[in-house]
Amino acid sequence: MSSPKTIRWGILATGGIAQTFTKDLLVDPNTRGVNNVKHTVVAAASSTSKTRAEQFLTDTGSPSDAKAYGSYDEFVKDPNIDIVYIATPHSHHYQNAMLCLENGKNVLCEKAFTVNAAQARKLADKAKEKDLFLMEAVWTRYFPLSIYVRDLITSGRIGHIARVLADNSMAADPEANWSDGKHRMVNPDLAGGALLDLGIYSLTWVFQTLYHTQPVNTRKPPKVLAALKSYDATGSADESTTIVLTFPRSAEAGGDAHAIATTSLRVATAPGGKEDVPGIRIQGPKGEIQVYPPAFRPTRTRLVLKDGTVEDKQWPFPGPGKGSGWYNGFGGSLQPEGEGHGMYWEADEAALALIEGRKEGKFESLAESILIMEVMDQVRKQGGLVYPEKIESTEYPVQL
Structure with a gap:
């Protein structure tokens, strides 16, 4: 060797x-x-x-x-x-x-x-x-956990994906923790806000499950509808953003699929850091795959099938x-x-x-990275979020 x-x-x-x-x-x-x-x-x-x-x-x-x-x-x-x-x-x-x-x-x-x-x-x-x-x-895309989830999808165990719900939020109490407004999470001069820093992970889960798992020659960009709440203390930064995406697919591939990607600096995916509710749910007619928070570094998955099968997995981080x-x-x-x-x-x-x-x-x-940036451009345009x-x-x- x-x-x-x-x-x-x-x-x-x-x-x-x-x-x-x-x-x-x-x-x-x-x-x-x-x-x-x-x-x-x-x-x-x-x-x-x-x-x-x-x-x-x-x-x-x-x-x-x-x-x-x-x-x-x-x-x-x-x-x-x-x-x-x-x-x-x-x-x-x-x-x-x-x-x-x-x-x-x-x-x-x-x-x-x-x-x-x-x-x-x-x-x-x-x-x-x-x-x-x-x-x-x-980094999350390269975890063994993420590879496993994508393989589950392409294996067809839950059928064609119909819907993905993905959240990455934290109850940060921004006025108290970043009171001067200069922190990268809320500072417009650093492209602050929930979307680019936290929401990218919600979109990562949507794209790696609903887009990346499709054959390259059939993938199509999603339609985007967004709602954005501004962080008033600094103005040009988002506090909470909700994105509804429709991914066009052929009837043979299950038809159009929906996703909802959410992110917030005000509320948490799992309050108290308990990580006891799935932050990501990938749903098909035969069951669903649950990924437990945090979305950026998950350590636990659950496969729940229509026939009653439940498969829990823990994913260690070696060192x-x-x-x-x-x-x-x-x-x-x-x-x-x-x-x-x-x-x-x-x-x-x-x-x-x-x-x-x-x-x-x-x-x-790179094409997929650019497409996700295009989606975030549309979200910001619909929400009126402009940086310097x-x-x-x-x-x-x-x-x-």
Whole structure:
């Protein structure tokens, strides 16, 4: 057996999600049954200071010879970087990704991919022009749990999908927790609001079950009807959004299918964090698949069939294991000792794509990422949600 190929990562931005990703990235892939790739970090960049990048590399346990940069312009010129993980707010994704692509770097860019579909199309065009890999980092799509759900659907166990209900909401008490209005969740200058940050996961579940499972040559964009409630404290950010989607299908494929995707900063999918009600329900004439919250990192599924069959499954997140003294998590909370957060699976996919010469992800093409951005464009248009011109712009470069 050939030895695993090592992929050299550069980390652009040093915030919380970058730390979570990088710590997961450096876990031995053998702990999750992956033996054809390895990951290392060769560089990290902070837009504020080299010192912050140095501290980030220390905090994440990155190799001692990894380089720290105090500017993104210097960072993208590092010849040792095979691929860049972009971890800035989505308001900055377009400018940051374009910088990387223009400098010949493959890119894994956090979700939401961009602020609007026009930006996403421009990035895809630039990646094609430069013959580079580009993928939206929708980590949930690469979970074994998600693969299992998609396989259940295509196996026909619940029949043709008729309806999907998907929610990703949290009772965040935004006025109390983000009282100055500058937090990325509510700040219009950072494309804040429920839709792009939380609602992307509701749409992810809708698309990966109702769209991605259809044959490529028969998939059609959905019709979209949306209702949006503005977050009054900062104006141009949504507090709650509800989306009704109709996916056209042939009569042989079950006819049109419906989905409702919801998201909110005001109420929770499962109050009290009990995770005792399904946040996603995928329904067909023979039964339904239930996925329990949180939608972005679910650990439990239930298959309920018309004949009375019930199949419960728990989905572990492997890592160094108990006794390792290793912890990872996000947003101030940690997973149990030795348990990964789950961001390594998307990194494995990106690494494998580089080895195989593919230019996009296996479980979400660039075309599908763009289509989801088009849906969110329609939602924002129907709800009257507009962000500042500088972050909606497709011009490059623009100083943000």
